[in-house]
Amino acid sequence: MSIISDQAPPTKANSGQGGGNLLATVPATLTAAGYSTDLVAEVRQVLAGGIVFGSFAAEVAAQNNRDLLPVTGMLGEIIARVADHQPLKPLVDMIKREQAAEQQAEPGHYPSCFGKCVLQQFDDGTTYVEHVGPTVEVTIDDPHGGTIVLNAELGADEALVDDRPTVFLRARADDGLMFNAAQLDEAIADFERFVDGLHRLRQLMVQEKAK
Incomplete structure (x- = not known):
């Protein structure tokens, strides 16, 4: 799970094209397999959110925006931990300690x-x-x-x-x-x-x- 990568971010065209394919094929596959419309709608919403975040994070990285890099980095870490079924508490505890220190910089x-x-x-x-x-x-x-x-x-x-x-x-x-x-x-x-x-x-x- 990466936070800030030294590799070049994907282009807008590649990122959008890949996300668009997923947004079309995954719900269609689930529908064909007989899954409920509610589940298909939920999956479509999750995919759309991931595509939006991926495009936003790629643009922030491309601009080397120092104000937003920590934000996209932290959101990416949270998403990765949720996807991997990892607990968030250690991450939250570390952030609390850092926030307390930042107030006294x-x-x-x-x-x-x-x-x-x-x-x-x-x-x-x-x-x-x-x-x-x-x-x-x-x-x-x-x-x-x-x-x-x-x-x-x-x-x-x-x-x-x-x-x-x-x-x-x-x-x-x-x-x-x-x-x-x-x-x-x-x-x-x-x-x-x-x-x-x-x-x-x-x-x-x-x-x-x-x-």
Whole structure:
């Protein structure tokens, strides 16, 4: 499930054409199969909503609209989680924490800064801020005592030539982990939550500093 892709968005013609085909063929297929008119109408409405959102998100991405990218990104994440039958609560909790932090953003800092930023002073008297943002982490254990820890932190260092927001990904691991099928299912769920957090960090990277 992607939030903001580095790939070129589809053209308006391709997006509309594909959506139009789905809007025509899927309801017709359901009707031919004998499904109720109410269900067919509901499916048509869902498809139409998806087509509208897809076109809107593609246009926002094409324009690189920094005000709307977080909006389409979050809507896309919610739609993907609903489609995959994933819970929304972890996502909602993360948003609440970020909104609380944004309300206290200091001038010169990003809304995602959590009050742990470091002021660096050099010999010539110039000062730069190393911005520290939110962190997401996942710990995966196996029954044999092995552990892998993945940690991702959003930050930005004004002392660097490229001082744009960056995500630092760290890993600590033993030699390897062993899972049976059920244990692997649990590990996959943990990784999915970690990836959800990475998607959210990606959205925050388009934020501007508070004035």
